[in-house]
Amino acid sequence: MANTMARSFLQAVATEEVAPPLRVVQMEGLAVLKIIKHCKEFSPALVTGQLLGLDVGSVLEITNCFPFPTREEDDENEADGANYQLEMMRCLREVNVDNNTVGWYQSTLLGSYQTVELIETFMNYQENIRRCVCIIYDPSRSNQGVLALKALKLTESFMDLYRHNSFIGEKLREKKLSWVDIFEEIPIKVSNSALISAFMTELEPDSPVVQCDLDRLKLSTAPFMERNLEFLIECMDDLSSEQNKFQYYYRNLSRQQAQQQTWLQKRRTENIARKAAGEEPLPEEDPSNPIFKPIPEPSRLDSYLITNQVANYCNQINGAAGQSFSKLYLMKALQDN
Amino acid sequence: MASGNKTTLLFYPSTTNVSAKIHPVVLFNICDSFVRRPDQAERVIGTLLGSVSADGIVEIKNSYAVPHNESADQVALDIDYHHTMYLSHQKVNPKEVIVGWYSTGSGVSGGSQLIHEFYSREVSNPVHLTVDTGFTNGEASLKCYVSFNLSLGDRQLAAQFQEIPLDLRMIEAERVGFDILKTTVVDKLPNDLEGMEATMKRLLALIDDVYNYVDxxxxxxxxxxxxxxxxISNTLSSLPKISPATFDKVFNDRIQDNYALVYLSSLARTQLSIAEKLNTAAQVL
Structure with missing residues (x-):
């Protein structure tokens, strides 16, 4: 009996070695409110902060967080920032807050968060903690009564490629990695302690209309759309310049290959002539010749990220347009009455 | 303790018309630190940060718990902790200054006077917020006090805590939605369209209510x-009077605009998927 139990325990340990994939991010209402407060107060400046919580099986719990001071570009400040972080963690531990970093949060403007910086930060965090997540909050959308909170992580296959820094066509094809596979969104759950739940139920106003209803029914979506379109156009320009880079690369590549061909042709006729004359043939490869130097292929990372952003803007525009359709029809119905 | 009985002893400073406004994050923070309080601790106390506007409204925007020890008639506050935490908070947001302190439990207790005195040295006229986490009267009571010294001549007699009005409307919480803040577990955040649907349903219900009432x-x-x-007549008259023809024109224009936008974004998306296919296709070279 004991033997089987021991074995099953061993088995259990063995199976636990393989970490279950991260399925859900469970955020405490406190963390949600703190993030919103910090991001909103400093909007439109972009801010970041640290997430604290626990890693429980396939659920990552975020129970608290603290903001980072806005960074200034100074070397001195970097050490200062690290000090601040340590101090804050120490202080929070003293009042029994979970003392375990699980990622970071940042604010964004209209969802334009897909940047190289984000990926770099993520890789940095990933090195230190096995499981980390990035919470993105968009304060500009909260004015429309939307809670724009997202939990993101990078996919494993992307991280693999990033570590080897191999964003060339062949590798990407091999891995079947397309731009959709860079970021992975994880569903968010919100949990509150029973105490909070009791307080909020008590304090909830009786009025049937709350602020977010009023925000949602606002008819003016023009500024939001305009900015979205502006960003979309910018991204399109970036994308086309990336495309130009590729075209340039391919042109160079084909020119080089043509040069190589003519050189080889020449060498071969020369060799035939030498053979006829009874001399040793010359080698068909000449590494010292500049036309054999391979041209580096530009990385596709940027164009992937830009594509991601474009897709994001398109989604936002579609979503907002869909909403304003329904709002307009509602308005029409009201007017007809 | 806090009462309005007026005797000749009382001296009300000119700031009696102060009131306080609380940000929901403060309440969440207090409750969280109460849940995480050390073993055998009766209550948690901490510092309130925020701002005081010119017309005497104290806005409580942030808070942090401060560890303390309490025995029969002694209160020991970790002042070092309080100062480091305050400095850290100042780095993030220099506009938030100390406005007072909070404690859990109902009403003002004996040790409160000592702590209040400490905070009076940090800031003039601090506010004292009590959060009744025990629900002693069966209801959630949040109260806010300011303190006055009662003195006879030069002699200090006592301190009086006077309750001040506390604004609990919490617009911020409304924006997030009480639905996700008042339940213990929410499995999924509502997305744009679901939120819209809920709002429209509520609007419809309201209109129905009005209809029923009028009928x-x-x-x-x-x-x-x-x-x-x-x-009702005010609400009806607030609808702008537009002739049906103009309304139709405006309405159709907006609809067309939206269609154009949808078309544009769908076009862009199609282009993206074509580009995707071309970019990752096997090279012919």
């Missing part, structure tokens, strides 16, 4: 209330 009054089932009648 009821017309049929004589309900007693008419002039105030409600005025509200």
């Amino acid at each position: 009821g009054v017309v049929e004589g089932r309900l007693i008419p209330d002039n105030n409600i009648g005025r509200f």
